[in-house]
Amino acid sequence: MMKHLILSLLFALTAALAVSAQNRVVPELELPPIEHKAAGDTLNFEERPYFLLIDQCEQALREQKYDDAALRLIEAMSVEPRNPLNVALMSNLGMIYYYNEQDSLALATLDEAIRRSPRLVSTHEHRARVLLGMGRDDDAYDEYSRIIGIDSINTDARFYRGMMSLYRGKLETARADFAVLNKLIPLTRQTTLANATLNAMTGNNLEAASGFRKLLSLEKLPEYYAQLAGCLIALDDLGEASKVLGEGLSMYPEDAELYYYRAKLNHLRYQEQDAIADAKRAIQLGADAEHVAAIFEKK
Numbered sequence: 001m002m003k004h005l006i007l008s009l010l011f012a013l014t015a016a017l018a019v020s021a022q023n024r025v026v027p028e029l030e031l032p033p034i035e036h037k038a039a040g041d042t043l044n045f046e047e048r049p050y051f052l053l054i055d056q057c058e059q060a061l062r063e064q065k066y067d068d069a070a071l072r073l074i075e076a077m078s079v080e081p082r083n084p085l086n087v088a089l090m091s092n093l094g095m096i097y098y099y100n101e102q103d104s105l106a107l108a109t110l111d112e113a114i115r116r117s118p119r120l121v122s123t124h125e126h127r128a129r130v131l132l133g134m135g136r137d138d139d140a141y142d143e144y145s146r147i148i149g150i151d152s153i154n155t156d157a158r159f160y161r162g163m164m165s166l167y168r169g170k171l172e173t174a175r176a177d178f179a180v181l182n183k184l185i186p187l188t189r190q191t192t193l194a195n196a197t198l199n200a201m202t203g204n205n206l207e208a209a210s211g212f213r214k215l216l217s218l219e220k221l222p223e224y225y226a227q228l229a230g231c232l233i234a235l236d237d238l239g240e241a242s243k244v245l246g247e248g249l250s251m252y253p254e255d256a257e258l259y260y261y262r263a264k265l266n267h268l269r270y271q272e273q274d275a276i277a278d279a280k281r282a283i284q285l286g287a288d289a290e291h292v293a294a295i296f297e298k299k
Helices: 002-015 049-062 066-079 086-099 103-116 121-133 137-150 155-167 171-184 189-201 205-218 222-234 238-251 256-268 272-284 289-297
Strands: none
Touching (some): 086 121, 121 137, 121 155, 155 171, 189 205, 256 272, 272 289
């Protein structure tokens, strides 16, 4: 059950990074900053094919023409094969392949970029993102650990490894990773989510509920409604849980997890017909049938 909680939160967040092959959005790639349009362009950057091709890649990305964007980067690297920026371009090329749903090619490209520059953190970050998108969670976990080995205060890596550590039962690793977040970025959404999830996992439901309320004040995501409701149910605040679920379902009427928690709530209220109806609906929407069935094992 706890694994279900962590997975729902982790993959809800990574969806914003487009790790789903069915929901990939225009990437925000970190192309090398080139000041090639400034006055007094003594190096003729503006006229060099290398930088013109990078410009064309950026334009193709804005238009979601991934094949064209990839070709422009390949051409740029071919024009100046010894340019030190090529490793960064290769890293971005890997992400373009990923957003174009060419996962194997993306991973191979990123592997080559890492071979050329083993300590370039952005490439390891791209690789971890691709591995998550491919469902290779164990490999992604290892990649985030490598990032932390290179850059111990990398907050993104600390967040994702910490969240993944939770559903692996590695509480001490999670606590250590989240301690870095609390020290460096205490007021961010990442840190709030990390703390709320850890508190929910360890039975500190009152503090967890406070965290999920804060998250809902920032963005009304179905995962936040569901986890807040779960905390309130654990606190036996069934009336407030009902209100939270009602609001959540009014906004997300086809969210499986919200129906799961309402089924649980109705079961605790001895409203068995409603509980069964909600349980069936949760399963229809993709909830794990065994997980849902566990609702009715005890009150």
